[in-house]
Amino acid sequence: MATALGAMTHTQEDTGLWSWLTTVDHKRIGAVYTVAGFLFFLLGGFEAVMVRTQLAVPNGTVLDADRYNQFFTMHALTMIFLGVMPMGAGFFNYFIPLHVGARDVAFPRLNALSLWIFLSGGILLNSSFFLGGAPNGGWFGYAPLSSIEYAKSSGMTFYVVGLLVLGLSSLMASLNFAVTIINMRAPGMSMMRLPVFIWMVLVVAFLLILSLPVLTVGLLQLYFDRVWGTSFFSPSTGGDPILWQHIFWIFGHPEVYVLILPSMGIVSEVLPVMSKKPLFGYSAIVFAGAAIGVLGFGVWAHHMFTTGLGPVPQVVFSASTMAIGVPTGIKIFNWLGTMYGGNIRFVTATYFSVGFIALFTIGGISGVMHASPPVDGHHQDSYFVVAHIHYVLFGGAIMGIFSGFYYWFPKMSGRLLDEALGKLNFWTMFVGMNLTFFPMHFLGLAGMPRRIYTYDAGMGWDTWNMVATIGSYILAIGVLVFVVNVIKTMRKEPDAGNDPWGGATLEWAIPSPPPAHNFDVVPEVRDRDPLWYNRDHGIAPTPVPEHNHIHMPPPSYFPLIVALGVLLIAVGALSTLAIVGLGAVVSVYGIWGWALEPTD
Amino acid sequence: MAAATHEPPPHVTEHHTTTGIDNRKMMMWIFLASECLFFGALISTYLIFQGESLVGPLPHEILNIPVTSASTFVLLMSSLTMVLAVYGAQHGRLGMMKLMLLATILLGLVFLGFQAYEFTSFVHEGLGLTTNQFGSSFYVLTGFHGTHVAVGVLYLTSMLLASQRRTGLGADRALHIDLAGLYWHFVDIVWIVIFTIIYLIPH
Amino acid sequence: MTHMPQAESHGEHPPTTIREYVLIGIVLTVVTAVELWVSYSGMSFGLLVGVLMVLSAFKFAVVVAMFMHLRFENGLLWRLFSFGLILGTAIILALTALFWNDRTDIVGGVPANAAPGAAAPAKH
Numbered sequence: 001m002a003t004a005l006g007a008m009t010h011t012q013e014d015t016g017l018w019s020w021l022t023t024v025d026h027k028r029i030g031a032v033y034t035v036a037g038f039l040f041f042l043l044g045g046f047e048a049v050m051v052r053t054q055l056a057v058p059n060g061t062v063l064d065a066d067r068y069n070q071f072f073t074m075h076a077l078t079m080i081f082l083g084v085m086p087m088g089a090g091f092f093n094y095f096i097p098l099h100v101g102a103r104d105v106a107f108p109r110l111n112a113l114s115l116w117i118f119l120s121g122g123i124l125l126n127s128s129f130f131l132g133g134a135p136n137g138g139w140f141g142y143a144p145l146s147s148i149e150y151a152k153s154s155g156m157t158f159y160v161v162g163l164l165v166l167g168l169s170s171l172m173a174s175l176n177f178a179v180t181i182i183n184m185r186a187p188g189m190s191m192m193r194l195p196v197f198i199w200m201v202l203v204v205a206f207l208l209i210l211s212l213p214v215l216t217v218g219l220l221q222l223y224f225d226r227v228w229g230t231s232f233f234s235p236s237t238g239g240d241p242i243l244w245q246h247i248f249w250i251f252g253h254p255e256v257y258v259l260i261l262p263s264m265g266i267v268s269e270v271l272p273v274m275s276k277k278p279l280f281g282y283s284a285i286v287f288a289g290a291a292i293g294v295l296g297f298g299v300w301a302h303h304m305f306t307t308g309l310g311p312v313p314q315v316v317f318s319a320s321t322m323a324i325g326v327p328t329g330i331k332i333f334n335w336l337g338t339m340y341g342g343n344i345r346f347v348t349a350t351y352f353s354v355g356f357i358a359l360f361t362i363g364g365i366s367g368v369m370h371a372s373p374p375v376d377g378h379h380q381d382s383y384f385v386v387a388h389i390h391y392v393l394f395g396g397a398i399m400g401i402f403s404g405f406y407y408w409f410p411k412m413s414g415r416l417l418d419e420a421l422g423k424l425n426f427w428t429m430f431v432g433m434n435l436t437f438f439p440m441h442f443l444g445l446a447g448m449p450r451r452i453y454t455y456d457a458g459m460g461w462d463t464w465n466m467v468a469t470i471g472s473y474i475l476a477i478g479v480l481v482f483v484v485n486v487i488k489t490m491r492k493e494p495d496a497g498n499d500p501w502g503g504a505t506l507e508w509a510i511p512s513p514p515p516a517h518n519f520d521v522v523p524e525v526r527d528r529d530p531l532w533y534n535r536d537h538g539i540a541p542t543p544v545p546e547h548n549h550i551h552m553p554p555p556s557y558f559p560l561i562v563a564l565g566v567l568l569i570a571v572g573a574l575s576t577l578a579i580v581g582l583g584a585v586v587s588v589y590g591i592w593g594w595a596l597e598p599t600d
Numbered sequence: 601m602a603a604a605t606h607e608p609p610p611h612v613t614e615h616h617t618t619t620g621i622d623n624r625k626m627m628m629w630i631f632l633a634s635e636c637l638f639f640g641a642l643i644s645t646y647l648i649f650q651g652e653s654l655v656g657p658l659p660h661e662i663l664n665i666p667v668t669s670a671s672t673f674v675l676l677m678s679s680l681t682m683v684l685a686v687y688g689a690q691h692g693r694l695g696m697m698k699l700m701l702l703a704t705i706l707l708g709l710v711f712l713g714f715q716a717y718e719f720t721s722f723v724h725e726g727l728g729l730t731t732n733q734f735g736s737s738f739y740v741l742t743g744f745h746g747t748h749v750a751v752g753v754l755y756l757t758s759m760l761l762a763s764q765r766r767t768g769l770g771a772d773r774a775l776h777i778d779l780a781g782l783y784w785h786f787v788d789i790v791w792i793v794i795f796t797i798i799y800l801i802p803h
Numbered sequence: 804m805t806h807m808p809q810a811e812s813h814g815e816h817p818p819t820t821i822r823e824y825v826l827i828g829i830v831l832t833v834v835t836a837v838e839l840w841v842s843y844s845g846m847s848f849g850l851l852v853g854v855l856m857v858l859s860a861f862k863f864a865v866v867v868a869m870f871m872h873l874r875f876e877n878g879l880l881w882r883l884f885s886f887g888l889i890l891g892t893a894i895i896l897a898l899t900a901l902f903w904n905d906r907t908d909i910v911g912g913v914p915a916n917a918a919p920g921a922a923a924p925a926k927h
Contacts, residue, residue, distance in 0.1 A: 106623040171634065179627045182879075183617040209630060210890055213638035221645065221740065230729060230736040232645065238652045238733040246898060247641060297890060301901075313901055592758065621877050629880045633887025640891030644898040669839055676835065680828035683870045687824065690816035774816065785871045789863045796859040800842040801852055 022555035024108035025516055026093045029115050031412065034090030037083055040122060042479070044078035047071045049476050052436070056469035058457035068453035069136035070129070070155065076139035077159070080259065081166050082122045084397050088262040089118075089170075091404055092177055092201050094412060098507035098514065099195045101186025101523050106179040108553045109594060114173035116563030117165060124570055125162030128155055135159035138451065140248050141222070143233035143241035148226045157574060160223045165570050167212045167219075174205040174212075181205070186506070188525035192286070195505050196279060199286045200265030203293040207254040207261075210297070215251035218244060223573070242307055249300035257296045259393055260360075261289060263400020264331060267353045270407045271335055273501050274350040275342025278529055285334045288327035295324045305373040306380045314373045321371035328364055332357060348422030349501075352403035355430050359395025363388055366441070381451075384444025390437040402429070402482070407501070409486075414494030414512045421485040428478030435471025439464035504529035509541065517550040553599055561590035628779050632786045639790050642744060643797060646737040653732035662727055664718065665799050671714035672795050675749075678707035679788045682756075682781050689777035694763070697777065701760045704784065708753040715746045738798065745794060748787045755780050817872035827869050834862055 023029065051071050054062040063071060093111065097104055105111050128134045133153040137145035146156045181194070181202045194202075221232040222244070231239040272279045279285065301309055301317040309317070335357050344350065366388040370376040379385055402425075410416045444450075448461050455461055499508040506523055507514070509531055521542045527533035534541075568583025617623060681703040688697030719739070727735045759780050763769050769776050838858050841851060868874040873881055 107627070175627050175630055175634075178630055179623050183619055183621065183623050183626055185618040189618075206886065209634045210637050210887060213634050214641045214894070217638060217641035217645070220744075224729075224736065224740060228729060230740075231733070232736060238649070238654045239736075240648070240652070240902075243645065243648060243902075246901070247645075250641075250894060297893075309901070310904065312904075588754070595758070595762070619877060619879055621880065626880065626883070629884050630887075633884050636884075636887035636891035637894070640894050644895045647895065647899045648902040665839070665842070669835070672835060673832065676831050677828065679831075679866060679870055680824065683824050684821065687816075687819075687821060782871050785866055789866050792859050792862045792866070796838065796855050800838055800855050802842070802848075 019555065021560055022112075022557045024104070024112050024553050024556055024559075026097050026105050026108065026111060027412075027514060027516075027518075029111050030090045030093030030095075032090075032115055033086050033093055033118070034412075036119060036122070037086030037088075037090055040078050040082035041084075041087065042483075043126070044075050044083050045476060045479060047075040047078065049472055051075060052469040052472040054453065055455075055465050057466065058455055058459075058462055060454050063453065065453045066133070066136065069451075070134040072451060073135045073138055073155075073159075074126070074129075077125065077135065077162075079393070080139065080255070081163065082125070084259050084393070084401065085170065086118060086122075087401050088204075088259075089114075089173055091197075091262065091266070091401075091408070092173075092204075095408070095507060096177055096180055096198060096201060097184070097518060098510075099198050099505055100181060100184055101189055101506050101519065101525060102180065102184040103518050103522075103550070104553065105176050106184055107176050109556050109559050109599075110172055110176050112556070112559035113562055114169045114176065116560055117169035117172070117566050120563055120567040120570070121162055121165035121169060124165060124567065125158060128158035128162075131158075135162075140252060141244070142248075143222075143239075143244045146222055146226070146244075147234055149234075154574065157223070157226055160219045160226065161570050161573050164216060164219050164223075165566065167216055168566065170208050171212050174208040177201055178205040178209065186522050186525055192283065193525055193528045193530075195265075196268035196282065196285055196289070197262075197265035200261040200268075200289050203289050204258050204261050207258050207293055207296060211251040211254040214247055218247035218251070221247075242304070245304050245307065246300070249303045250297070253300045253303065254293075254296045256392070257292055259397045260400075261292065263356060263397045263404075264289065266400045266404040266407070267335060267356050268331075269505065270349050270353045270403050271338045272529075273407075273503050274345045274347065274353070275339050276345075276502070277338065277342045278504075278532075279334065280337030280340075281330075281334045282528060285331055288330040288334075291327040292324060295320060295327070299324060302371060302376070305376045318371055318373055322368060325364065325368045325371075332361060332364075347406070347501075348417070348419055348426055349403050349406035351423065351426040352399050352406060355426065356396060356399040356403060359391055359399060359430075359433065363391025363393075363395055366391065379444060381449055382444035383440040383448045383450055386450050387437050387440035387444060390433075390440070394433055394437065399429075402426075405482070409489070410496030410500045411507055411512045411514070413490065414496050415489045415492060416496050416500055417489050418485050421481060421488065425478055425481040425485060428474055428481055430478075432471050432473070432475030432478050436468050436475055437471070439467045439471075443468075499531075504532045506530055517552055520544040520548060520550075556594070556597060558590050558594040558597060562587055562594065565590055622775060624775065624779060625782075628782050632782065635786060635790075639741075639745070639793070642737075642741045643793065646741050646798065649733035649737045653734045655732050657722075657725060657727045657731070657734075659734055659738075659798070660802065662722055662725055663799055664721070667714065667718065668795065668799050671711050671718075672791065674707050674714065675711045675788050675791050678704045678711065679785055681707060682784045686774075686777050686781045689769075690774045694768070698760060698763060701756055701763070701777075705753055705756050705760065708749055708756070708784075712746060712749055712753070715742065715749075719743075741794065742798070745787070745790060748790070752780075752784050752787050755783060817869075817875040819869060819872070824869075827865060831862055831865060834858055 020028065020032070050063060051068065054060045054068055093105070096102075126134075131154065133155045135141070135155040135158055136153070137151050137156050137159070141156060141159055144150045146159070181198055185194075221230070224230040225232050225234060225239075231237040233239050233241050233244045235241060268279055268285060298320045299317060301313055302321045305314060305317075335353075339354075366384070370379045370385070370388070379388075406417055406422055443461055443464050446460050446464075448455065448459070455465075494512070496512050498511055501508070506519075506525070509523065510519060521544055523530065524542070526537075526539075533539070565583045565585075565587030568586055569580050570583075572579030572581070572583055619626070681700045685697050685700035685704060688694065688700060722735075727738075729735055729739050759769070759777060762776075763773070838855060841854050841858070844851070846854075867884075873884070
């Protein structure tokens with residue numbers, strides 16, 4: 001992957017390690033996010049394969065119960081917070097400025113800080129494996145599995161501190177992206193001309209900005225419970241474990257849309273270009289995305305139907321959950337309508353986009369099924385729910401991200417990924433994914449609970465568990481094919497040119513990979529599909545002025561210092577207060593230097 | 601822009617924004633929107649745990665409303681001095697700006713002093729962090745508000761120190777002080793809500 | 804930096820005068836005093852909560868509109884802030900409604916945390 005990193009910015013003169021550590025270039029930051037996110041994705045995949053290996057046969061002995069708990073918890077945390085979100089953030093970083101026609105994000109140094117804090121948090125969370133055991137209470141950390149009585153190892157404290165650190169990173173990145181999208185658009189780029197991908201990023205940014213603080217409060221309360229002996233979530237002294245569930249899911253459900261909306265945006269970029277016609281129903285898809293964002297805050301308790309909410313809340317949350325199926329369905333028809341009658345090029349990016357639509361629809365339909373409280377009572381905590389989330393998050397989010405890889409890799413590296421390997425990549429992943437997760441529907445309905453580390457023979461679960469495990473191996477091979485494809489592609493000469501796909505958005509008018517300043521002349525946007533409009537109306541690109549002095553923000557090492565301070569505070573929160581103090585001093589020094597650093 | 605040169609100076613593009621609102625000001629307002637949820641979750645917790653304490657002391661036995669009214673007044677006055685500091689910065693009256701910044705910092709410190717006094721006297725009366733649900737939710741809610749005040753004091757102090765440099769706060773002086781003011785006023789309005797919910801509404 | 808920001812919003816300032824700011828400060832103080840009086844007045848609980856909510860919302864609005872000069876700003880800022888304000892308020896209302904109407908810890912009409920014979924949970 002290191003070669004990938006280097007090549008994504010090969011037009012830049014400065015390539016030493018220090019230049020990467022002090023970079024404020026959104027493309028370099030995006031490249032690091034993508035590569036780091038993908039490496040964490042491989043790690044989370046390894047954990048998943050271990051979990052499936054343990055469950056392949058009854059009474060498996062590959063992992064003991066405690067290690068199994070750590071693996072499934074870290075699988076979810078890694079995939080969600082360290083894999084999918086950062087790979088998404090990689091695309092956001094790389095393409096928001098290119099799509100809106102800006103030279104960088106609104107706050108380049110803050111962008112670097114988000115990256116370094118994310119990496120600190122990821123490493124911190126995973127270091128728990130070697131420091132007394134990883135988190136083992138599930139990714140939603142329900143009380144009392146997160147309490148000090150039932151989770152004595154420091155794992156769940158790592159969970160609290162790790163997620164606080166990662167949340168800080170996401171919050172800062174989201175503030176940055178929101179301001180960039182609203183306030184840094186090129187002339188003529190009105191909100192209703194923004195690429196749908198950018199609209200989805202805007203919705204994601206606001207979802208995170210408004211939901212992360214709630215999670216922060218819950219995590220702080222859990223920290224107080226575990227370290228300082230309060231009992232927010234412990235019923236023995238008047239606390240309430242259900243409060244944690246509410247707080248977690250007020251964050252957690254918007255978080256699900258944070259994971260899926262970027263992929264919906266990617267698909268909405270890929271399909272029009274590959275069908276050679278404009279997106280069908282642009283405003284409908286934008287408003288549907290915004291509606292998903294708004295409704296996403298009003299459905300959290302559908303995760304809690306079995307906690308005895310009472311009839312009125314059950315009806316309300318059931319209705320709002322079913323309502324959210326409407327805008328989601330609208331989007332599906334938008335994509336189908338975009339392809340209908342189009343001159344479709346079936347390249348790998350198209351395959352993954354179409355795969356996304358099919359698999360996400362399955363996951364969406366099983367989601368509407370357990371929007372009904374009586375049905376949900378049957379599905380709760382069974383493998384049926386595991387099947388549902390993986391159809392949405394793997395079939396949805398990951399397929400969309402892979403579509404984005406194949407679509408944008410030429411722009412980021414100058415090289416087209418191999419199509420033959422790409423098709424192999426798609427089919428192994430598609431078959432593996434369905435073999436792994438479809439049988440889980442049957443397992444769930446046959447009563448197999450999730451999160452059990454083993455099961456007895458003769459429960460009727462043997463066959464489908466074996467099928468699922470074989471499927472997970474095929475899936476893993478599929479992902480490795482992608483790695484091989486990237487390595488092979490990086491060894492050839494750049495062959496992509498500016499615009500291999502005949503794209504409609506601004507990034508395809510500039511070299512691949514783009515120069516540090518992105519645009520020689522800030523483009524003027526006349527249509528939703530600016531490049532197609534210019535092509536059809538014979539509008540030539542604005543000539544570059546002779547003395548084109550473009551001022552870019554200089555590199556800065558202060559983001560690195562502030563991130564170090566934050567990491568020290570986090571380490572101190574896990575060990576001793578003295579380190580917290582040290583971290584605070586380092587942070588304050590970093591922020592002070594940051595504020596006084598000249599940026600012109 | 602002022603001089604119609606053949607080539608615009610490079611920083612024109614940096615200052616230009618689509619909506620005409622400065623990027624930093626927009627980010628501050630979105631951040632404050634986020635903070636609404638932070639305090640919303642803390643206040644929810646406090647309200648949910650009302651009447652859930654298994655042992656005393658309970659709120660009506662321990663809350664000292666006269667003392668807290670005094671500290672509330674102090675915080676309110678700090679908002680007034682803050683807005684006057686912003687006024688000074690906007691109208692080029694630097695002496696007024698620095699004096700009012702100093703006053704705001706001192707009032708903030710007095711508020712923190714009141715809070716320290718309140719916390720220690722509660723502990724003496726038997727209400728610790730872990731005593732009951734009221735203690736936990738009270739200390740965590742007001743404690744995180746106090747943390748915000750402390751961060752605000754640091755923020756304003758750094759502004760005061762930076763304005764003492766030879767170059768002062770630079771061309772964006774008014775904006776820098778304004779942003780600090782927005783944060784400070786927000787911490788004040790959060791206290792308006794907390795004061796009503798914890799202290800004024802009898803249990 | 805030679806560039807003077809002229810057209811941008813931060814180059815302008817709200818029309819409020821020092822005298823008006825001080826007046827607003829006095830109004831806020833008076834309203835706080837009224838709140839205190841209401842708190843001790845012994846009026847019925849429902850009315851008291853209603854009056855206090857209205858008064859503190861008034862103070863909140865005055866500080867946001869005048870001290871944070873939101874009423875003189877581009878309306879977009881108000882919309883952005885209102886996302887958080889409305890959602891935060893909604894979450895407080897939803898959670899308190901969910902928990903205060905929670906009947907799951909009442910078994911046979913007696914709250915589960917009430918010790919037998921105890922009039923109030925706190926009198927253990």
